[in-house]
Amino acid sequence: MSTSTGAGERAATGRAGGEGGGRAGRMISGAAVALGCVLFLGGFGWMALVYRPYTVPTGSMTPTVDAGDKILAQRIDGSEVRRGDIVVFSDPLWGDAPMLKRVVAVGGDEVACCDKQGRLMVDGRPVDEPYRLNTRDPASPMSFSARVPRGSLFMMGDNRATSEDSRLRLGDAANGSVPRAAVVARVDGVVWPLGRAAMAPRTGAFAALPGGGPSAPGPLRTGGAAIVAGAVLILAGAAYGPVADRARRRRAV
Template identity: 45%
Template sequence: MDNEAQQYTERDRSPRPSEAGTSSVPAGSEETSDTERPEGRSRFAWADRAAESVPGGRYTLAVLICLLFLTLFNTFVMQPFQIPSSSMERSLRIGDRVLVNKLAYRFGSEPRRGDVVVFDGTGYFGNADYVKRVVGVGGDRVVCCDQEGRLEVNGRSVDESSFLYPGDSPSSVPFDVVVPEGRLFLLGDHRGDSSDSRDHLGSPGGGMIPLDAVIGRADWIAWPADHWTRLHRPDAYARVPAAGGAHG
């Protein structure tokens, strides 16, 4: 009896036919995951090696990546500028920090009348970056002033009261200019305290700034917080006709 029981037990322990072809290691077991771990680690091996090569490890690497991103962003996308003077009051105050969109004119678009732009004034205004409002584009005839003391662009009087500094006239200096193609005629909103295209009519370029000197369009006032706002193109120039018909 004992022998029969022992034989039966041994036969019972042998695998059944349906189990003979299956693996004894269940799916998702430790043995299976061990074979996949090196592949998972290899995806980030470059980061591990880079972190080991700098003092501070992963923390330093993360800071360096952030700095690289910010540098590229400032160089090619959007850059902050601080307003140093009152020439653009009341739109921009001294100390305001504006965000300049460097992509605004990079894909075929060009500055439009009313845009606030930052440009490199080297050789034209001075060896610095300036911020002014576009009043005339290539081909425009800009005249100051009409019988009511308003600026004229291509024969159309422009009401600048929505952004002109309170108490200022459009210009205390009369002028009548035609803007060459590929250039801009620029004025500050605070006409009584702005050195702009009017003051450089006799300088090289006639006070007109070439398009390739434009750094970008000022789109936002980012600081101080109580002055945070988006800069919109005013409607004052919306009815100005295209250049060409106003003079010939």
């Protein structure tokens, strides 16, 4: 009689412990899913506010970005742009579609090409440009010289042999430059195809000039990390409940 009673008490205790463990597991699972949703949806919402997606239309910026690449560009004001930045802009004189180029000179700069070593010159200083395609070739197949008007930017592609940029518009009143107000975003990273997904590299090529190098990277890494962490928590939290229940049933047997 006492043996039966002891076994019943142990069984009741086991059930109570299992129910308590089940409640704790469900709470942990729910908390993980809830936190994951906050991070996942919050990250997506934040990225949608900060970034604009674009598809690169041509190969004029190869090898930095290729035709067909999907990129994210941070929404900025043109006043924030610095030399070396890769920007998206829209100017009626350049056509209706958004254009993607690198800023090589800003208002007040004298930009020319090329010196005896084939380098770009900005305010009389040579600029080594490691981001160019075919760095053994001169920085431009055509010679040019221009002074950039105040409030404007001189644009060039990284693939200088094929890029239609400020060099082809030197005859206009702005010496081929684009108003800062035409800039709508700064490229921060490639997101597709996955094999090329990466942050857009910043360059120190213009660091010796007044104003220093390019702008600091935007929050793409932080936003991406929040989205990934949220997805992991959602999946882990959703899987925890069934796995824990199965483990409790096995222990009960």
